[in-house]
Amino acid sequence: MALRVNHKLVKQRLNEKRSSITDRQFFVSRILAGHFEDMAAVQTRRYNYQRRVRVVIVWEPKNKDIACTDNMKIWINAGHPMVTNVKGRENRYHIICGLFAHELGHVLYTDFLSSQTHANYLAAYRWYPTPPVFTMPADVRRENEFWEYVKLDKMNLAVAQQIVHHISNILEDGYIENRILNNFPGTLGCGLEEVRASQFEEMPTVTQLIEKEENGEMHICESMFQLMLAYAKFGEIKYGDEPLSDIRIKTVFGLLNEIDDAVKTRSSKTRLGIVNLILIRCWDYIKEYCEICKEKQKEAAEADLSADISETVAGMMRKSMSGGSSLGKGTSMPVPEKDGEEEASATEKSRAATKAEAESEANEEESEAEGSKSNSEGEEEGTKGETEEPLSDVSETETGRLPLVQTTEVSVPEGGTVEYEEYEREVYDKAASDIDRMLDKMAEKAACKEMENERLSELNEFAQNISYGNIHSGVNIRVNRITEVDDVLIEQYQAICGPLLNISRQLKKNLVKQLEDSRRGGKQTGLLMGRKLDTHAIHRNDGKLFYKNVLPNETPELAVGLLLDESGSMGCCDRCTYARAAAIILYDFCRSLNIPVTVYGHSTGARSDQTVQLYSYAEFDSIDNDDRYRMMDIRARNNNRDGAPLRYVAEQLVARPEQVKILILVSDGQPADYGYMGTAAEEDLRGIRKEYQRKGVLFVAAAIGDDKQNIERIYGDSFMDITDLQQLPVKLTSVVKRHIRV
Incomplete structure (x- = not known):
């Protein structure tokens, strides 16, 4: 049988598959995940980052989580409304890319170990890394109340730890996004900007937050966290119709310098110290919020819900806050990097404007306080001398000055806001071509898988039409083939292929000159x-x-078939390992010289299952060019009923048009299956060998076990003794070289 690959049909199938790929199929495909993994590997090469970041993309519309990482794997939910509400595959790709960039920032820059240490210290009622330095007298009182509260009940401590974790995550989000935007202005930075623009647009104003508080949808503590997140990530706050004197705004204004330090510093300890300060500064509100969280947890327990306190707090935060991310969990430190001058943040302009407003508000408060003091003093002076004229020393050059008047207050403008201007950066204009390239890969993969399934059916049909002889008449024949190669096989192949392919190239190099001289x-x-x-x-x-x-002299056309014994005994003494190595070398050697080659393994099922199992690792005509990876599945299995597999591969060779046909059998012993062993089985093999030798098939039987005499007795002058297993790959390849020079 000669199965030929119709490349025109492949192209036709590819176009059909490409047009039918849905967004769900595209975004959850392993190809897209691999694209992001490769992108991370390239972008992080500057850090000498050794671990390969794994990416898993799912489609879970009902899951409220959108992305998270454990510092080894990045998980992204492409079915989240934040993605699906965006129209167009290219725009959705940008959002996914931005989510990936955010989580990659945690992988590169977040110190998960310090975060764990911080939680452990808090559980021991201690500050980490150092006790916070207070500048306000009320902070000392709040600190004492905090320790009294967490020591009172373990549940109090658990709730407080979760809230501290959320505060830390707010600052960490601002920090890692600042680093990503500065360090990766290309694909990652552009994608992150898309996500940030969407998040900032959805962020509520202070007025809207207050409305939610009045409706019982939020707590003032959550509103303050929302404002902190807005400033940490974007450098500005959406005030709405509220004056700057609002308690929420004033509380955050009082922490602007600390939040700035947290976003800019590379020291995780400094950032955790600021978390401690924010905890105490906002404790009056956090304490009340802790009680609400405990009440929610109690309600969940009464409703027989399995959520623990961490899930309860996370759910409340996720429901109330906009623009945040899931809490990261990991057990590693950030990647090592050289110390250098910190690059300017993309949000510095916004931060400066917000801080200027905070200073203006503080100055107005001071002016009001001074004015109040002046009024009191003026009233006292008035009682002493009401008839005195106010004196004013004015130089001759000063003109147009307004006379000083007594006032009791200043007016506060209403409706003031800070407009958000999207940061203009270099536009990444290759997203469309990236998507087209991946769609082509997905379509090709789908088309190849479909054609591989069709070929598998043809192989099994071919197997059923062969006459195996009376000795195999009651035996089932089944051809197995991996229709879609997974990443595990690819990674295993890439891990071991280097030295094997070097052997193949060296063998080819020695042969090429002889072939050129012969042809010339x-x-x-x-x-x-x-x-x-x-x-x-x-x-x-x-x-x-x-x-x-x-x-x-033209080199004779040649076809090679390799049949591997995969009986259980092949698992001893690395026999199967050397057989796999030989198959990889021989396959690469033949392909590099355009020699058609097929590789099969064979075994049998259990005693109750009289089935000869054939394993197709490489076919003469490749569809997806992944046969080299399939050979990583070669392994020791059950028994060996050599006759049927030998006849199957021989029939495939007979159907080939090439002049020279070589069938190489690698075995470690005698045929051994239930009802198939001893002299009768050996006679069957000798008969098969003679039959197909008359049909032009050259046999080579390589014995790699202790039964070399038995193999030699069966195959006669076709027997090849391999005492040293390390010579197996070279000797098998030399067989092909010898016939090429015929």
Whole structure:
């Protein structure tokens, strides 16, 4: 049987599959995940980051989580409304890319170990890394109340730890996004900007937050956290209709310098110290919020819900806050990097404007306080001398000055906001081509899988149409083939292929020159005998005076079949390992010389299952070019009923058009299956060998076990003794080289 790959059909199938790929199929495909993994590997090479970041993309519309990481794997929910509400596959790709960039920032820059240490210290009622430094007298009172509260009840401590974790995550989000935007202005930065723009647009104003508080949807503590997140990530706050004197705004204004430090510093300890300060500064509100969280947990327990306190707090935060991310969990430190000057943040302009407003509000408060003090003093002076005129020393050059008047208050403008201007950066204009390239890969993969399934059906049909002889008449034959190669096989192959392919290239190099000389022909000199005398060699004393003309010789067409015994005993003494290595080398050697090659393994089922299992690792005509990876599945299995597999592969060779056909059998012993062993089984194999030798198939039987005498007895002069398993790959390849030179 000669199965040929119709490349026109492949292209037709590819176009059909490409047009039918849905967004769900595209975004959850392993190809897209691999694309992001490769992107991370390239972008993080500067850090000498050794671990490969794994990416898993799912489609779970009902899951409220959108992305998270454990510092080894990045998980992204492409079915989240934040993604699906965006129109267009390219725009959705940008959002996914931005989510990936955010989580990659945690992988690269977040110190998960310090975060764990911080939680452990808090559980021991201690500050980490150092106690916070207070500048306000009320903070000392709040600290005492905090320790009293957490020591009172373990549940109090658990709730407080979760809230501290959320505060830390707020600052960490601002920090890692600042680093990503500065360090990766290309694909990652552009994608992150898309996500940030969407998040900032959805962020509520202070007025809207207050409305939610009045409706019982939020707590003032959550509103403050929302404002902190807005400033940490974007450098600005959406005030709405609220004055700057609002308690929420004033509380965050009082922490602007600390939040700035947390976003800019590379020290996780400094950032955790700021978390401690924010905890105490906002404790009056956090304490009340802790009680609400405990009440929610109690309600969940009464409703027989399995959520623990961490899930309860996380659910409340996720429901109330906009623009945040899931809490990261990991057990590693950030990647090592060289110390250098910190790059300017993309949100510095916004931060400066917000801080200017905070300073303006503080100055107005001071002016009001001074004005109140002046009023009191003026009233006292008025009682002493109401008839005195106010005196004013004015120089001659000053004109147009307004006279000083007594006031009791200043007006506060209403409706003031800070407009958000999207940061203009270099536009990544290759997203469409990236998507097209991945769609082509997905379509090709789908088309190849479909055609591989069709070919598997054809292989099994071919197997059923072979006459195996009476000795195999009651035996089932089944052909197995991996229709879609997974990443595990690819990674295993890439891990071991280096030295094996070097052997293949060296063997090919030694052969290429001989083939070129043979094809070119020419004049062969230095012969002891011949019909033609070489006059240029008369001076020689060795008698090599003759020459002859050598005609150009075309290399004979050749096809190779490799059949591997995969019986259980192949698992001993690395026999299967060397057989796998030999298959990889032989396959690469033949493919590099355009020699058609097929590789099969064979075993049988259990005693109750009289089935010969054939394993197709490489076919003569490849569809997806992944056969080299399939050979990583070669392994020791059950018994070996050699006759049926031998006849199957021989029939495939007979159907080939090539002039020379070689069938190489690698085995470690005698045929051994239920009802198939001993002299009768050996006679069956000898008969098969003679039958197909008459049909032009050359046999080579390589024995790699202790039963070399038995194998030699069966296959006679076709037997090849391999005492040293390390020589197996080279010797098998030499068989092919010998016939190429025929």
